[in-house]
Amino acid sequence: MRIDILTLFPEAVQPMMDASILGRAAKKGLIEINCIQIRDFTDNKQQQVDDYPYGGGWGCVMMAQPLKSCLDWAIEQAGPRKRRVIYMSPQGARFDQGHARRLVSEYDHLVLVCGHYEGVDERFIEKCCDEELSVGDFVLTGGEIPAMAIADSVCRMVPGVLSDPACYMGESHWDGLLEYPQYTRPETWEGLTVPEVLRQGKHREIEAWRREQQLIRTQTRRPDMFAAYVPQSPEERRVIDRLTGREKLTYDCRPAAEEDMPALLAIGAAGSAYLKEQGVAQWQDGFPNEEVFAQDIAAGGCWLFTHDGEPAGCVSLYMTPEPDYAAIDGAWKTPDGAPCAVVHRLAALPAYRGRGLADEMLQLCEDLALGRGRGSVRVDTHPDNRPMRALLERRGYGYCGVIELTDGAEADPRRVCYEKVLL
Numbered sequence: 249m250r251i252d253i254l255t256l257f258p259e260a261v262q263p264m265m266d267a268s269i270l271g272r273a274a275k276k277g278l279i280e281i282n283c284i285q286i287r288d289f290t291d292n293k294q295q296q297v298d299d300y301p302y303g304g305g306w307g308c309v310m311m312a313q314p315l316k317s318c319l320d321w322a323i324e325q326a327g328p329r330k331r332r333v334i335y336m337s338p339q340g341a342r343f344d345q346g347h348a349r350r351l352v353s354e355y356d357h358l359v360l361v362c363g364h365y366e367g368v369d370e371r372f373i374e375k376c377c378d379e380e381l382s383v384g385d386f387v388l389t390g391g392e393i394p395a396m397a398i399a400d401s402v403c404r405m406v407p408g409v410l411s412d413p414a415c416y417m418g419e420s421h422w423d424g425l426l427e428y429p430q431y432t433r434p435e436t437w438e439g440l441t442v443p444e445v446l447r448q449g450k451h452r453e454i455e456a457w458r459r460e461q462q463l464i465r466t467q468t469r470r471p472d473m474f475a476a477y478v479p480q481s482p483e484e485r486r487v488i489d490r491l492t493g494r495e496k497l498t499y500d501c502r503p504a505a506e507e508d509m510p511a512l513l514a515i516g517a518a519g520s521a522y523l524k525e526q527g528v529a530q531w532q533d534g535f536p537n538e539e540v541f542a543q544d545i546a547a548g549g550c551w552l553f554t555h556d557g558e559p560a561g562c563v564s565l566y567m568t569p570e571p572d573y574a575a576i577d578g579a580w581k582t583p584d585g586a587p588c589a590v591v592h593r594l595a596a597l598p599a600y601r602g603r604g605l606a607d608e609m610l611q612l613c614e615d616l617a618l619g620r621g622r623g624s625v626r627v628d629t630h631p632d633n634r635p636m637r638a639l640l641e642r643r644g645y646g647y648c649g650v651i652e653l654t655d656g657a658e659a660d661p662r663r664v665c666y667e668k669v670l671l
């Protein structure tokens with residue numbers, strides 16, 4: 249990896265790049281970092297690199313010509329390579345580990361252009377730079393510190409610069425988490441002792457502790473990263489559920505009765521509100537209402553789920569075919585006339601979403617369907633209802649096609665259909 253830093257202050261930057269790990273890597277020929285004085289490429293006697301801004305205003309702007317000549321020289325010296333010219337700019341994309349990984353894997357010549365004063369003539373950026381990177385939402389006097397930060401983070405991932413890729417692969421930001429806390433000798437310092445698990449030499453326990461610490465740290469220090477993190481194993485999923493208080497709960501269920509109507513309506517209303525938040529045009533027209541829940545109860549197919557005696561969710565299950573399903577644009581998984589069960593009105597109160605309730609409700613429907621000799625379960629949902637579609641697909645329901653509801657209860661009657669074959 250060759251990095252050329254175009255700067256007005258090479259004497260400030262070069263010593264830093266030649267020190268410590270990067271200095272040793274350069275001596276071994278693994279990397280080459282050159283700081284090039286832009287002023288050496290002016291075409292005026294005074295070696296002037298900046299001038300007043302057109303339109304007036306404070307300060308001076310770096311001229312395009314010395315920058316372009318300096319860049320051309322660096323390119324000529326480096327020869328043909330996979331090159332990226334990057335302007336250091338507070339207006340650029342916010343640099344992160346992902347950028348560093350991309351730069352080290354896709355290029356072997358980076359040219360980092362450091363602005364100063366009020367910045368550089370826009371035409372140079374437009375004509376000569378491939379991208380702009382910022383090191384954060386603040387303004388520095390020059391691009392030297394950003395260039396040093398970017399060069400450092402890229403170079404430490406060049407093979408051989410660190411003793412082992414594991415050195416950087418386990419660190420903060422590598423896989424979307426922060427690193428666990430680190431300790432060294434002595435065992436006790438200022439009354440604080442190294443956590444016991446790290447002193448016992450049991451590697452599996454140490455690994456588990458460290459992963460949990462990573463999750464705890466990321467949750468408390470970087471909730472944004474924590475929210476975006478996708479668990480890599482069931483064990484991690486369990487830890488995250490525990491940390492977020494979203495462990496699976498245990499539920500009871502029973503056929504709903506007329507006196508459950510207020511709870512059913514509250515659950516239905518919570519479902520409508522949730523779909524509205526998600527921008528889904530389903531259950532937005534006063535549906536599901538008392539009439540439809542009363543029908544479900546009368547048919548014996550409305551099930552109320554509770555947690556600690558409190559209503560949590562409901563689902564309706566019919567053992568008879570749904571008339572609207574006959575006109576499907578697509579194909580059901582089982583032949584017409586084969587006995588099947590149909591799921592409707594699956595909904596949960598907000599406190600129970602993501603806590604295993606929807607799975608339990610579908611499991612009940614599948615068990616009941618099997619118990620009554622139904623070979624499959626059919627269900628429909630709105631095409632934009634991503635959470636429901638994801639749930640169905642995860643539970644092995646296959647996509648069958650599209651229908652239109654004919655009861656006129658909702659403004660948008662389109663529904664996508666799924667079926668799970670049980671027998």
Ligand SMILES: C[S@@+](CC[C@H](N)C(=O)[O-])C[C@H]1O[C@@H](n2cnc3c(N)ncnc32)[C@H](O)[C@@H]1O
Nearest residue numbers: 336337338363366367382383387388390391394
């Ligand atoms: C004072 S700044 C110019 C800021 C510019 N007038 C603006 O408001 O966008 C001078 C130079 O410092 C560098 N610089 C300042 N802050 C930076 C940041 N957060 N990230 C990357 N480079 C930065 C850029 O190279 C910039 O040309």
